[in-house]
Amino acid sequence: MDLSVRIASLHLRNPLIAASGCFGYGLEYADMVDLAGLGGIAVKGLFLKEHDGHPPPRIVETPSGMLNAIGLQGIGVHRFLREKMPELRARRAVVIVNICGATLDEYVELARILSDEEGVAALELNVSCPNIKEGGITFGCNLDATFDVVSAVRRVTRLPVIPKLTPNVTDVAAFARASEDAGADAVSLVNTFLAMAVDVETRRPKLSNVMGGLSGPAIRPIAVRMVYECARTVKIPVIGIGGIATARDVLEFMIAGATAVQVGTASFVDPFIWPKLIDGIREYMERHGLTRVADLVGTLRLERSTDDGSTTGCA
């Protein structure tokens, strides 16, 4: 059974990628997860410099989901390369570095630095963090700015370039198209939904930053819809993200058009989730007589059914 998928020049052993911001720098999980067994690891978003993040509380649970406003706390690209990259290389992890900048020049500088580094497999451009202005959201909510930042990074790197898109726009497919036009190799979506929760007893916001990003199973149907819209709009691969917690969820995103997926919140709940997802995908492939998981991508059936009775009598 072939679980591998391809994102431009990037060969992934399977379609499962640890989502940025949900898996530290990967090494936090090295005693629980075979890092080389994952399709890839999107490490925590990096700026050029160290970044402090927001005061706690940074997280709050909501129905079937959670809000976070971490504020992109991070060690910066130089410390990452010095302190984390050697061990990630030694563990043969497929490292996708998520980069954040306040300006276009910062994205370009980060892309230059990382392109020279052995073991960096791809760049994910964070143009979608809802929690800080400098997290690229100003790029990610404007079509021209998205086009500009993707093309600027494209010009300075041979690594696959993957803008991570925000769902906090009216027409996410237009942003996928702008990314494709600018030379992106793939797009990943969705980042979290801008959201808010209030403690009615104290009348205070539950997050120090007031607003935060909603993730988890609560957002999954919206994310599936957005992945579907993007996948039918662009020719480049789409990486699906949003509330994936079971193998069925992975398959749902792939059928809707995702070539690979990212898992975030669910790995908080179960850090040992990865082999369980793989087993579930294999079981499905066996049951459906599939030999290559890539054959499942974008196979949503839209023809009206005549044999399951669900449409009869509705004419």
Next chain:
Amino acid sequence: MKVDVEAVVRSNTRLSPHFNVLALAAPAIASQAEPGQFIMVRTAPGDSPLLRRPYSLFEILRDPQGRATGFSLFSKRVGVGSQILYDAAPGQRLACLGPLGRPFELVTPPGRAWLVAGGVGLAPFAALAEALLARGIRTTLFYGARTGAELFCLDRFERLGVELVLATEDGSRGEAGQVTVPLEQALRAAAPEPQVTLYACGPEAMLKAVASLASRYGRPSHLSMERLMGCGVGGCYSCVVRVRDADGGSHYDRACVDGPIFRGDAIVWE
């Protein structure tokens, strides 16, 4: 090595309408666990509630041969997750990930240990007291609550040989006022005696007061910091505590991997 096990509820002792001690069989965690560490408990399968909850190890349970067989959690019913733990029945299974975090640093003889607990902050201290007394450390528990009825497990600590100093906000038992009142009296009285180390867990205002008293009286303090957590293993950066840098600045550390135990003099109170 962290493990995720389906721990079986052995007993659930409801101490009051709000507090309970839940004992769980989980040798794979208990055999590695040290006082001050915590467990991420999945209170229900599925999405509701979604995230695991962090709980300090209250006791490490042992069989008659002394082998660690499980642990207990000291819990206060405040939300959906703790309600499930309050209602849990023997035989029920709960996924438990652990042991997690850095344990308490134990003093060595002839040092003395003063444990300071406020309310549900008693949570890490049965295991700590047991480990300290096993080393021959003279151990005192300063324990404060709102009322005398909310001072729990006193016999448990007395049996171990812990000296108790109690305080209640309504004055119904022990000193009237917060637990830091008798603590300060004792620190003042003990001033010439060396080698008292403070261990504290409770509301953040109490921890801040303990850290400040510790520094005023020149005692080391180790604080168990409570934070909302997403993962418990360092992945999400939700549970941060502001700590001092060597160069005079400060940064956020993660309570789950850099703590939950922090030196009182390292913390920058926000």
